[in-house]
Amino acid sequence: MEQLLNYIGENMEMIYFLILAILLGVEVISNVPAILHTPLMSGANAVHGVVVVGAIIVMLHASPDNYPSLIVGFLAVVMGTLNVVGGFVVTDRMLEMFKKKPKKS
Amino acid sequence: MTLNILEIAYLIASLTFVIGLKMLSHPESARKGNLIAAVGMLIAVIATITIYQPFDNSKTLNYGLIALGLVVGTIIGTMMAKKVKMTAMPQMVSFFNGMGGACAALIAVIEYQNHNTSASLGFDGEFLVMLLGLIIGSVSFSGSLIAYGKLEGKIKDFVLPMNQVVNMLMLATILGLTVYQMLGNDSTPLFYGLLAISLIYGVLFVMPIGGADMPVVISLLNSFTGVAAAFGGFLYSNKAMLTGGILVGSAGTILTILMCKAMNRSLTNVLLGAFGGNASGGPKGEAGDQTVREISITDTAVLLSYSQQVVIVPGYGLAVAQAQHICHELEKLLEEKGVTVNYAIHPVAGRMPGHMNVLLAEADVPYERLQEMEEINPKLASTDVVVVIGANDVVNPAAKNDSSSPIYGMPILEVDQAKNVIILKRGMSAGYAGIENELFFYPKTRMLFGDAKDSLQKLTSEVKEV
Numbered sequence: 001m002e003q004l005l006n007y008i009g010e011n012m013e014m015i016y017f018l019i020l021a022i023l024l025g026v027e028v029i030s031n032v033p034a035i036l037h038t039p040l041m042s043g044a045n046a047v048h049g050v051v052v053v054g055a056i057i058v059m060l061h062a063s064p065d066n067y068p069s070l071i072v073g074f075l076a077v078v079m080g081t082l083n084v085v086g087g088f089v090v091t092d093r094m095l096e097m098f099k100k101k102p103k104k105s
Numbered sequence: 106m107t108l109n110i111l112e113i114a115y116l117i118a119s120l121t122f123v124i125g126l127k128m129l130s131h132p133e134s135a136r137k138g139n140l141i142a143a144v145g146m147l148i149a150v151i152a153t154i155t156i157y158q159p160f161d162n163s164k165t166l167n168y169g170l171i172a173l174g175l176v177v178g179t180i181i182g183t184m185m186a187k188k189v190k191m192t193a194m195p196q197m198v199s200f201f202n203g204m205g206g207a208c209a210a211l212i213a214v215i216e217y218q219n220h221n222t223s224a225s226l227g228f229d230g231e232f233l234v235m236l237l238g239l240i241i242g243s244v245s246f247s248g249s250l251i252a253y254g255k256l257e258g259k260i261k262d263f264v265l266p267m268n269q270v271v272n273m274l275m276l277a278t279i280l281g282l283t284v285y286q287m288l289g290n291d292s293t294p295l296f297y298g299l300l301a302i303s304l305i306y307g308v309l310f311v312m313p314i315g316g317a318d319m320p321v322v323i324s325l326l327n328s329f330t331g332v333a334a335a336f337g338g339f340l341y342s343n344k345a346m347l348t349g350g351i352l353v354g355s356a357g358t359i360l361t362i363l364m365c366k367a368m369n370r371s372l373t374n375v376l377l378g379a380f381g382g383n384a385s386g387g388p389k390g391e392a393g394d395q396t397v398r399e400i401s402i403t404d405t406a407v408l409l410s411y412s413q414q415v416v417i418v419p420g421y422g423l424a425v426a427q428a429q430h431i432c433h434e435l436e437k438l439l440e441e442k443g444v445t446v447n448y449a450i451h452p453v454a455g456r457m458p459g460h461m462n463v464l465l466a467e468a469d470v471p472y473e474r475l476q477e478m479e480e481i482n483p484k485l486a487s488t489d490v491v492v493v494i495g496a497n498d499v500v501n502p503a504a505k506n507d508s509s510s511p512i513y514g515m516p517i518l519e520v521d522q523a524k525n526v527i528i529l530k531r532g533m534s535a536g537y538a539g540i541e542n543e544l545f546f547y548p549k550t551r552m553l554f555g556d557a558k559d560s561l562q563k564l565t566s567e568v569k570e571v
Contacts, residue, residue, distance in 0.1 A: 007230030014339060014347065021335075021348050024123060025355030032130040034367070034452050034477060037360060038459035042198050043129045043139050044356050045327050047122050048205050050146060050349035051334035052178075054212045056153045056171055057341055061219065064166045069215050074170045076211035081178020082185075083205035084150075088143040089186035090197055091129075095136040097191075097466040 039094045046087025052080025107156050112344070114152030119348035121145025126352060132472075149345045150175070191467050192424040194460065196256035199249045199323045202330050206245030209333035210300070213239035216340065217296055229287070231340065236283050238336035239296075240303045245329040247307030252323050255311070264313045269377060275306045310376075318375045320453065320460075321364045325372075328357025367452030370515065397533070400551035402560065405527055406567035409439060412489035415446045416481065418518055419465065421455050422495015422531070426557035429468035432494065435565045436470070442568075448474050449481040449491075449518050451499035478518055488523040495529065495557050501542045510540060526550045529557050 008015065032040055055076035062069040121141050128138025154171060182201070189197045213235050220232065254260035265271055282299050314322055335350030337343070365372050400408075409415060417436065423429060436446045448470065454461040462475055476484075485491065493500055503510040504517045520526050526549055533545070544550055553560055 001228070004228040004230070007228060011230070011339070011342075014342060014344075017344065017347055018335070018339075018351055021351035022355045025126075025352040026359055028123060028127045028352070029130065029356040029359045032360075032363075033132070034363075035450070035459045035462040035475065036130060036132060036135060037363070038194065038198075038463055039135060039139075040126075040129050040459075041324055041327060041357070041360055042194070043135075043142065044126065044331070044353045044360075045198050045202050045205070046139075047126065047142055047146070047349050048327070048331040048334045048353040049201075049208075050118070050122070050149060050346050051205055051208045051212070051330075051337050053149050053153050053343060053346055054334070054337035054341060055174075055208055056150065057157060057343070058212050058215050059167050059171050059174075060153075060158050060164070062167060062215070064164050069218060070167065070170055072211050072215050074174050076208045076215070077171055077174030078178045078181075079204040079211070080208035081175050082182040083201050083208065084143075084146055085179045085182035086186045086197070086201040086204075087182075088139060088146070089183055090189065090194065090201070091139045092136065093186065094191075094194065094463050095139060097463060 039091055042087060042091040042094060046084055046091055049080055049084030049087055052077060052084055055080045107159075111152050111156040114148050114156070115343065115345035118145040118149035118152075118345040121148075122345075122349045122352055126356060191464055192427070193257070194463065195320060195323060195455075196253045199253045199256065199326070202323065202327050203246045203249030203253065205330040206242045206249060206326070206333060208242070209238050209330065209337055210242030210246060210303075212337050212340075213242065214300070232291070233283075233287055234336050234339045236286065236299065238333050238340065239300060240279060240283070241329050241336070242333040243300055243303040244307040244310065245326050245333060247304045248311045248326050248329075249307075249323070251308050251311040252319055252326065256319055265309065268309065268313045272306070272309050275302060275309065278302055279306060314376070321361055321372070321375050324357055324361040324364055325376075328354045328361065331355075331357055364453065367516070397545050397552045398550070400527060400553055402553070402563045402567050405551075405553055406564055406571050408490055408525065408527070409444065409492070409564075410442055410568055410571040412444055414484075414488045414490075415439060415444050416449050416485065416488045416491045416520075416523065417446065418449045418451070418491060418493045418496050418500060418520060419454060419461055420494060420496020420499065422497075422529075423557055424455060424461070424464050424495070426495065426559075428494065428558035428561050429464050429470075431558055431561045431565060433465070433468040433470050435561055435568065436474070438565060438568050442571075446474065447476050447481065447484075449478065449485075449520075450475050451478055451496070451518050452516075454496065454499055478516060482519050482522075485519050485522040490525045490527060491520040491523040493520060493526065493528045493530075494561070497530075497542055498540070500544055501540070502544055503540065503542070506543075512540065520544070521547060521549075524549065527553055529553045529555070529560050531556060 055073060059073040062073055122145055125138045125142025128134040216235050251260060279302055286295055311322055331350045331353030335347050335354060338346030338350055365375060439446050450461050465475060498512055500518050500520045501512060502521050504512045504515045507513060521544060528550060530552060
């Protein structure tokens with residue numbers, strides 16, 4: 001119990017952050033027109049690709065002769081990058097189509 | 106000093122995520138928002154590589170592998186994203202989402218190796234965060250891949266006997282194992298057992314959910330991955346990961362709820378499967394002795410040309426047939442003849458909310474012609490002809506009249522209010538939800554059988570001659 005409280009105490013800053021970020025996420029997303037749901041979902045999908053930063057940190061921590069860690073970490077970096085790059089490119093492709101419209105009509 | 110620069114870089118990245126998402130929710134700024142978030146991501150990645158640790162000569166292999174991983178991921182990701190057809194967008198998003206989930210789970214696996222379970226008694230917060238990242242990441246990974254496979258048509262619907270009971274048991278096992286490990290009974294086999302069960306749970310979780318509900322599931326899994334990424338952020342006290350992950354976690358949840366609302370169903374109802382429950386039931390038999398009336402291309406062309414108000418209801422069938430361009434051509438032609446043409450977009454038309462708008466935008470259909478359900482429904486009574494192209498469930502009156510129907514309560518486009526309804530359809534098969542549509546048998550309904558693109562092409566040339 002004491003350790004639980006300690007853990008919370010040590011990470012108070014992060015917990016504040018967490019709560020504010022949750023509220024911010026709700027606030028930012030509400031009032032989105034339905035037409036933008038798909039691009040928005042896709043964009044959000046790309047943003048959580050930030051997990052790749054974690055994969056990079058893991059790789060930086062790993063000792064150079066710890067091959068299992070290096071291999072798994074490498075896979076993590078590849079997959080995280082797929083998430084980021086694929087996500088942003090797909091979103092951009094979708095939005096590119098919306099773009100042309102107002103000028104033409 | 107340098108560490109402060111790293112923190113500032115993360116601050117900038119976090120800001121770009123918030124601003125990017127905000128801008129993504131307005132049509133004019135959406136594209137810029139996406140770019141801004143992408144730039145923020147780039148800053149976070151570069152800062153991590155260059156500043157996180159002072160350069161260490163003995164770790165050239167690590168740096169090499171990181172660089173290689175980034176390059177490989179970028180090339181594959183760009184290629185996939187550029188090549189994918191607009192119709193296959195939902196499964197693409199699902200696939201990328203699964204990759205993110207896998208990344209989060211793999212991080213947990215490696216950290217577990219490095220983690221020394223010195224705190225044998227008492228609470229080990231780091232370990233809990235790690236376990237949660239592992240569980241959520243792997244559920245998201247396997248679930249997303251199943252969703253991908255189902256939408257691609259590579260995986261058939263498959264329901265275990267007592268699937269829901271099995272799922273509940275598995276969930277209980279996952280929770281139990283987590284608590285058990287947290288209580289100091291940590292061992293490597295248990296950790297990998299947890300990984301395996303989480304992966305299987307992801308599969309069984311998505312498996313029984315019907316195709317029509319897939320967007321909701323993808324959105325939910327999207328927010329799962331966000332949460333998994335946030336746990337990673339917690340583990341490293343990394344604020345960029347935390348903001349990015351949590352933002353997506355909460356935004357994804359809201360989006361999921363919005364989608365459920367569009368179908369007038371609760372999330373539990375979707376997940377525990379109203380469709381899943383009676384998926385094998387198939388179409389209801391009562392329609393057997395009723396007849397449908399067909400209409401010829403020429404008659405349709407004449408009818409359309411002499412109408413005042415025409416409303417097109419596009420569905421997934423239109424997308425599958427790649428008929429959005431020819432559809433736009435028909436619309437332009439009719440407009441030249443003085444017919445007012447609008448598109449009625451149901452919130453869940455296509456396979457994802459907004460999916461149909463993307464497809465029609467691709468075909469250069471003017472933005473303001475796309476009308477949402479609330480907007481168009483009151484106008485339908487004064488509409489001369491409604492043309493339903495490859496849509497079914499979203500115009501099914503059973504959602505209003507038949508309380509035993511699985512889609513009962515879902516708001517629909519009330520096309521039965523219009524004077525005439527023409528339905529372009531390949532055959533008499535039921536819609537995605539697997540239920541019969543009584544609209545087809547109404548006296549004012551005419552069926553135009555055939556491939557949507559083919560029919561529309563013929564229709565366009567006929568209209569030209571009227």
